[in-house]
Structures are given as C-alpha cells and as structure tokens.
Amino acid sequence: MKRIAKRLVRARGIEITTAAPEPTPSWVGDVDPIQDPSVGGAWRTAVLHLANRHHRPSRFGKVRQGGQARLEYLTWFLDVRGARVLELGPLEGFYSVILDKLGIRSAVAVEARPENLEKCRRVKQLYGLDRTEFVRHDVEALARGEEAASFAGPFDLVFSLGVLYHVRDPIQALRWTAAQAPALFLGTHYVERADPSWYPERLFSEAELESGGERYTGKRFVESPESPAGGLFDYSLWLDEESLTRALRAAGYTTVAVLGKDVLSDFPHITILAERQ
Numbered sequence: 001m002k003r004i005a006k007r008l009v010r011a012r013g014i015e016i017t018t019a020a021p022e023p024t025p026s027w028v029g030d031v032d033p034i035q036d037p038s039v040g041g042a043w044r045t046a047v048l049h050l051a052n053r054h055h056r057p058s059r060f061g062k063v064r065q066g067g068q069a070r071l072e073y074l075t076w077f078l079d080v081r082g083a084r085v086l087e088l089g090p091l092e093g094f095y096s097v098i099l100d101k102l103g104i105r106s107a108v109a110v111e112a113r114p115e116n117l118e119k120c121r122r123v124k125q126l127y128g129l130d131r132t133e134f135v136r137h138d139v140e141a142l143a144r145g146e147e148a149a150s151f152a153g154p155f156d157l158v159f160s161l162g163v164l165y166h167v168r169d170p171i172q173a174l175r176w177t178a179a180q181a182p183a184l185f186l187g188t189h190y191v192e193r194a195d196p197s198w199y200p201e202r203l204f205s206e207a208e209l210e211s212g213g214e215r216y217t218g219k220r221f222v223e224s225p226e227s228p229a230g231g232l233f234d235y236s237l238w239l240d241e242e243s244l245t246r247a248l249r250a251a252g253y254t255t256v257a258v259l260g261k262d263v264l265s266d267f268p269h270i271t272i273l274a275e276r277q
Contacts, residue, residue, distance in 0.1 A: 034058060039122045041115055044229060047094040047123055052101055054128035069262040070161060070187055071098070073271045077259050078185055080104050083156040086180050087132075088139055089163035091116055091229060093123035099159065100129050107132040107159075108151045110139060112232055138232060140167050143176035155181035165189040165238050166223065166231035171211040171247050178251040182276040186248075191218045191240040192261075192268040199267075207237055212250060216243040241270065248274045 034048040034057060049061035074095075081103035090096045090109040099107055109132055111117045120134040133151070141147040158177045165188045167173045177184050192198060199219055207220040218239040223231040239247060241258075248256045253274035261270050 033061065036122060039119050041119075041228070043092060043119065045092045045094045047092050047097060050094070050097050050127075052097065052127050055126050069260065069264075070271070073187070073259045074098065074185070077273055078157075080157065084154070086110070086153075086155040086158045088158065088160040088177075089166075090120050090134065091162070093120040093129075093134070095159070095161060096120065096129060096132050096134075097123065097127050100127070100132060104131060108155075109134045110137045110142075112136065112138045113228060116228055139163060139173060139176075140169065140232070143169070143172045153180055156183065157181050158184045160184065161187040163188070165221070166236050168233060168236055169209065170237055170239055170244075171209055171216060171250070174247050174251040178253060178276065184248075184253065184272075184274040186272045186274065188244075188270060189238055189264070189267045190244055190270045191238050193240050209237060214246065214250060216247055218243055244270070244272075248272070252276050
C-alpha cells in the first residue's frame with residue numbers, strides 16, 4: 001500500500017524524502033537542551049528537563065545511549081536512601097538532582113570548574129536541593145594533599161561518573177576515594193585491550209604507572225583543558241580493565257563488581273560498584 005501511495009503522489013509531481021535526524025553527541029542527554037539565560041554559557045546536559053516538587057520544565061527531553069545505561073545501573077544496583085554521598089564532578093548537576101530524588105540524606109558535590117559550579121548552584125536553587133552542597137575543588141589536588149578539603153566525612157558512598165578518566169594519576173585518586181567512604185559507584189572510560197581500534201594514535205599512546213610497588217598499564221589520552229567537560233590538564237591516563245580492578249583492590253576495596261560495559265562518547269565505558277567490608 002505504501003508503494004502504491006508513493007507512486008500516486010509522485011505522479012502528481014510531488015517527491016517524498018525522509019529527513020535524516022541531526023547527529024547528537026552520545027553523551028548529551030537531549031537533542032535540544034533547554035537553556036537558562038540567568039547563567040552564562042550553553043548547557044551541555046538535559047538537567048533542566050528534569051522535574052521535582054520545586055521545578056517543572058517547559059518540555060521534557062530524552063536520555064540517550066550511554067546516559068540511559070548510567071541511569072539503569074544507578075537505579076538497579078544502588079539504594080541511596082538515607083545515605084550521605086560524596087559526588088565527584090557533577091558538571092551541571094544532572095545526577096545531583098537524580099540522587100536527591102532517590103532519597104539521599106545529604107551530599108557534597110565537588111566540581112573543579114567555576115563555570116560549571118555556577119550552573120550547579122543555579123540547579124540547587126531551581127530544584128530546591130537543600131540536602132546538597134556544591135563546592136569547588138580539584139579532585140587530583142585533594143588526592144595529592146595539595147588542597148585542604150572544605151568538607152569532612154564520614155560518607156556512605158563516593159559517586160563518581162566521568163571523572164577518573166580525566167586525571168593523570170588514577171591510582172592515587174582511587175586511594176583517596178577509598179579513604180572517603182566504604183563504597184564507590186564508578187563510571188569511567190577504560191582501555192579495552194580486545195579491540196585497539198577504539199584508540200587512535202592521534203589521541204592515545206601506551207602508558208604505565210608505578211605505584212606501591214605495582215605496575216599499572218593503560219593509555220595516555222590527549223585532553224582538551226578548554227572544554228567544560230574535559231580534564232584540567234593536557235593529558236590523562238586511562239587504565240585497562242585488569243589494572244583498574246587491581247588498583248581498586250589495592251586501594252582497599254574487597255569487592256569489585258563490574259555492573260556493565262557500554263559505549264559512551266564513542267569510547268568503551270565501564271560501570272563498577274566497589275565496596276570495602
């Protein structure tokens with residue numbers, strides 16, 4: 001029937017074509033994020049599409065690809081009701097809103113970039129996140145002891161999505177997170193040794209790190225410090241899965257559960273729940 005209809009329409013001089021959708025970066029939560037003119041700069045995530053008792057968006061968006069997987073891992077494997085959470089790298093506060101809606105007792109969210117922190121504080125105001133405090137720190141500087149934390153534990157959980165693959169010394173960062181809480185919810189890019197084609201030579205080179213008498217392997221990644229979603233320095237170190245697992249155990253986590261693997265921002269991504277007894 002469709003073919004007959006098309007022939008009839010074409011006979012009248014009308015051509016039917018299918019419009020291709022605009023390409024969307026895989027990590028962006030919506031095709032056309034709502035903007036907030038009260039804060040400078042475009043919004044990178046779909047945080048303003050979320051709703052809670054304080055905020056109703058003008059229209060709702062869709063979470064796509066890797067973002068959907070992150071939400072599934074979070075809701076399937078975590079119960080944060082009544083928990084005190086240390087969130088690393090909130091960016092614009094998307095998961096800060098999610099954690100609040102899931103019933104945390106309180107949270108401290110650590111963001112390094114002042115422009116991102118401004119958006120997070122706008123989200124705090126808009127969504128009434130009275131249980132969440134946004135603070136500015138460089139996680140690497142905290143891990144190295146070069147910055148004194150403006151917050152104090154104890155925490156029940158470290159929530160870290162999209163941070164570890166932006167640091168230069170992930171081993172040191174993991175030791176620091178293990179000292180903050182007995183559990184870590186980790187989402188990070190990693191080196192998938194089974195398929196080296198993911199890692200073009202213009203962006204990656206082989207690298208290793210010595211720490212505590214152990215040798216960890218991975219790849220050095222060329223960062224974009226000018227990007228609001230990039231690392232603070234011109235390179236970072238991505239661990240391969242074997243090294244990442246060993247690093248977590250060396251940091252003191254006795255249980256390391258790989259919840260799943262997917263592709264996020266065109267690179268392999270792994271989600272892990274690590275816990276210390």
